[in-house]
Amino acid sequence: MEQESTVDLYLPEVCIANILSRTSARDACRFSVVSSVFQFVVNSDSVWERFLPSDYQQILSSSVSPFPFVFSSKKELYFHLCDNPVLIDNGTKTFALDKCSGKKCYMIGAKELSICAIYNPMGWIWQSSSESRFSEVVESRMLGRLEVSGRMETQLLSPNTTYVAYLVIKFTDSASGFDYTLAKVSVKLASNGGGEREMRVVSLKPVGRQKRQLELVHRRIADFLRRLRPPDAADQQLPPPQYPQVPRERGDGWFEIELGEFFNEKGEDGDVEMSLMEINVRGHKCGLIIQGIELRPKKVE
Amino acid sequence: MSSTKIFLKSSDDKTFEIDETAARASETLKNIIDGGCLDGVIPLPNVSSNILPKVIEYCKKHGGDNGSSKKIANGGVDKDKEILPDYDEEEDKREKVRVDELKKWEEEYMDFDQQVLYDLMLAANYLHIKGLLDLTVEKAASMIRGRTPDQIRENFNINSDFTPEEEEEMILIEDEWDDEWAFD
Known part of the structure; x- marks a missing residue:
């Protein structure tokens, strides 16, 4: 699986994800246009999990109303939290x-x-x-x-x-x-x-x-x-x-x-x-x- | 602590020697040793003879002392220190010197070209050497922060594999992103 996806780049996805997760949400989003591997990795939860605060689950658990949405990805959750403050x-x-x-x-x-x-x-x-x-x-x-x-x-x-x-x-x-x-x-x-x-x-x-x-x-x-x-x-x-x-x-x-x-x-x-x-x-x-x-x-x- | 020698064979059939205590810095090697599967030489088909000595050098520095790499990762702060009953200032100073020395060593150790960086990252990933993986990944990340997609392609030696139509769409996406962030 890792071999197949590294057409031009020999770094496996897990390493690219690791590197991208240490940049920023802004960098990662821009890098999605680099190649199809990057695009795939940029959308992965492992990258966005690191952009979210480490205690975000605990914070959201003190949300007043039960969190109203089910998120298909960590990326979606990230952007939701940017634009919609939670009580x-x-x-x-x-x-x-x-x-x-x-x-x-x-x-x-x-x-x-x-x-x-x-x-x-x-x-x-x-x-x-x-x-x-x-x-x-x-x-x-x-x-x-x-x-x-x-x-x-x-x-x-x-x-x-x-x-x-x-x-x-x-x-x-x-x-x-x-x-x-x-x-x-x-x-x-x-x-x-x-x-x-x-x-x-x-x-x-x-x-x-x-x-x-x-x-x-x-x-x-x-x-x-x-x-x-x-x-x-x-x-x-x-x-x-x-x-x-x-x-x-x-x-x-x-x-x-x-x-x-x-x-x-x-x-x-x-x-x-x-x-x-x-x-x-x-x-x-x-x-x-x-x-x-x-x-x-x-x-x- | 015993200092049994372990032999590692690179992908190009060269054999290298490493102390068992040093080898334990690698989770993969540690599991092989503890699993009792040690049978003479450990073959490492994913690590070449250019990179293996560099890996061994790192393990020698960090082997049998997993704490030190952790302290570096925490920016030299050791939280356990506060609860030690025999905590004293002298010890704290010695610790600081040790951490500074290790940081300096890592700086010199990490002075190599990009090809080596990625090979070393792969080796660290394969051998599960967390400290080395953190070092290499952090260096790679520092090289791409704030760069443009074109610079990234150059950096990683990637050709865009999108079709011309997709490429056009990508340019649109890129512009959209720039607008999105510029709005802040």
Whole structure:
């Protein structure tokens, strides 16, 4: 059998499968056009079994509803998991795969996040949402301070991977009070002793409002940064004003704000804590919908 | 540990000598030895005399010590260490030196051309030498990551065996894949 299939190439299929399984899903798919042997091997379960996380069966077993599909191949399962996040852990998280790397992606639903004043019915209201991965999302009503944080065990994430955390949000048509809202975002690993590793300022301004407003926000940022400087550096040149990141469209009807990134080496760093804290609290904010915090591997070029 | 000599015969009828402890790095040879089927010389019709010495060199380095290749594969981390009661720093340092030395040895050992790489991979596959198979497969994988199908054909010395019509279809599939990934 092995002899027959190695017309031009004398390596048996099992060796080719072994080699291809150490490349990536992207490489393997492209290599299917190399020859008929490659095409056969690329579609084999032994290759895709290695692209799937080693504990994928265990993860899927915590799926909320019994897994609805029977897959004809591991390749089919792989691509299904890339495009269709699965609700796990009693519906509090979703699990998916990053298409290029096969690494694990999670979203922690709003129910699992700590949100300031979440029990105040004037501040937040829970509502069911068909546009969300979760059964419920939370919308701000007459919110004072915006503070959101979430935790994830690094042990659950893929090792040797830089992850980026995003707050996934949306604004209602009548959203107000966010135009000048600035927040600091941070990502902390428990193993770092809880020290802040990264701190950035982001704007929560709903995208697409007038430019004049944006300029005002920029001026406020410059003021904020000026105040952050130590006094003895007063006569040094100010850095050019940094434009804060604004919510970015995801392509699924939601927006996201990057909270920061961290390197997960062996999953031995305990919990990672991701947060967004408003810094210039003023007025009431309504119409912000929070879906959750998503963790995805950083894209590598 | 006994150091009985074992004789291996290559596909081109050349005989090589190897210590039994070293030979045990190969599952296939280990089974022959333990099965008591040892009858003078073991014929290896799938391994030529160019490759067999290279295989023996690997077995000598790793024979009777399967743990070391495992440690390399784990990136030099030995999880068992933590539960050993007599764990001490000195031992840890010696272990690190040993692992580094072995890595360096493997780097030098793996310095050969592609033909040898594939022959060695086949031999490791046939003789079930897991550490050597991992080494060769990883090297082959590192040579093709991120390459184009054309480069792969060249690398493996393959001619596409698709008909012209299939070939055209393949080009379409290739483009589709590129689009699919580019979308991310």
